[in-house]
Amino acid sequence: MTTRRPPCSAPDDLADRTDRACHDPDHGAHPVQPAHPPRSAGVPPRRRTWLGLLLAAAGAGLLAGPAAAHGPTRQKVTEEITINAPAAQVWARIKDFDGLKTWHPAVADSPASAGNTVGSVRSIQLKGGGALEETLEAWDEARMRLSYRAKNGGALPVTNYTSTMTVKPDGDARAIVEWRGAFYRGFPNNDPPPDQNDEAAVAAITGVYKSGLAALKQQVESGR
Numbered sequence: 001m002t003t004r005r006p007p008c009s010a011p012d013d014l015a016d017r018t019d020r021a022c023h024d025p026d027h028g029a030h031p032v033q034p035a036h037p038p039r040s041a042g043v044p045p046r047r048r049t050w051l052g053l054l055l056a057a058a059g060a061g062l063l064a065g066p067a068a069a070h071g072p073t074r075q076k077v078t079e080e081i082t083i084n085a086p087a088a089q090v091w092a093r094i095k096d097f098d099g100l101k102t103w104h105p106a107v108a109d110s111p112a113s114a115g116n117t118v119g120s121v122r123s124i125q126l127k128g129g130g131a132l133e134e135t136l137e138a139w140d141e142a143r144m145r146l147s148y149r150a151k152n153g154g155a156l157p158v159t160n161y162t163s164t165m166t167v168k169p170d171g172d173a174r175a176i177v178e179w180r181g182a183f184y185r186g187f188p189n190n191d192p193p194p195d196q197n198d199e200a201a202v203a204a205i206t207g208v209y210k211s212g213l214a215a216l217k218q219q220v221e222s223g224r
Contacts, residue, residue, distance in 0.1 A: 071190060075202050078180040079209035083217045087175035090220055091144040091167040094177070097122055097136050103219055104212045112136070122148070130155025137162070144168070156208070157186035158201045177216065179209045 083090050093103055097120055098112035108127045114120035120136040132154025138147040144167040153161055163181040170176050183205065187196035194200065218224075 072184050072188060072192075072198065074182055074184055075198055075205075076180070076182045077202060077205045077209060078178065079206065079213055080176055080178045081213040081217050082170060083175050083177060083220050084173065085175060085220045086173055087144060087167050087169040090175040090177060090216075093216065093220055094165060094167070095139075095141070095144070095146065097139070097146065097148070100124065103216050104208075105215045106208070106211060116146075124154075126155055132156060134163075138164075153183070153186060156201075156204050157196045158183040158205065159186060159188065160184050161205075177213060179213060181205050181209070 093099075095116070096102075097116050098110055100110035100122070101107045106126055106128065107124055109125040110122055112120045112122040114136075116136065116139045118136055118139060122134045122136070124132050124134065126132075132150055132152070134148045134150045136146065136148050138145070140146070145164060147162065147164040149163075150156075150161040151159070153159055161181060161183040163179070166178045168176045168178065183201060185192060185196055185198050185201040187193060192198075
């Protein structure tokens with residue numbers, strides 16, 4: 001009588017299927033080949049490897065965003081206005097570093113230690129209270145441009161603040177005044193309070209520029 005061997009039973013999982021061998025009684029041992037792991041459709045093996053590493057890094061918290069890694073970022077504001085007057089006339093109104101009080105509606109006083117000489121320090125007193133100091137860094141009569149810096153924003157929620165005002169001719173009887181600045185928010189660390197975050201800094205500088213340029217336009221065009 002011939003004794004039949006029972007057929008090989010299927011393994012329960014991939015590990016069993018890899019480690020166990022199913023034998024054919026007539027032709028010797030033939031180990032079953034392990035099944036290939038499933039592949040992501042349409043993603044090459046090398047890209048899947050990098051994707052896995054990136055996902056693992058993200059899960060471990062290694063891919064922190066720029067704000068978390070580097071703290072506050074430098075903000076920028078640029079405002080322009082067109083004034084119906086020759087550029088030289090507009091420049092004459094704003095070129096004196098100590099003359100900010102004569103045209104900006106928020107400034108009560110703005111004496112400068114050395115006039116329009118580079119290094120001159122302007123001490124600004126605001127009408128609503130508060131003060132700040134700004135240092136003249138460049139003054140160019142021919143190019144109708146001046147630049148200044150404030151390390152501490154004082155009454156403004158900014159730090160490391162630099163600003164440039166430029167008057168550009170727009171034909172013979174019009175001028176474009178550009179006022180631009182770059183700065184960091186007042187609170188240098190992460191999680192700033194609402195009145196010293198990026199939004200507060202941008203809003204404050206934008207308000208200074210817009211109100212000043214609007215007043216300058218009105219004064220120059222009305223001949224005051």
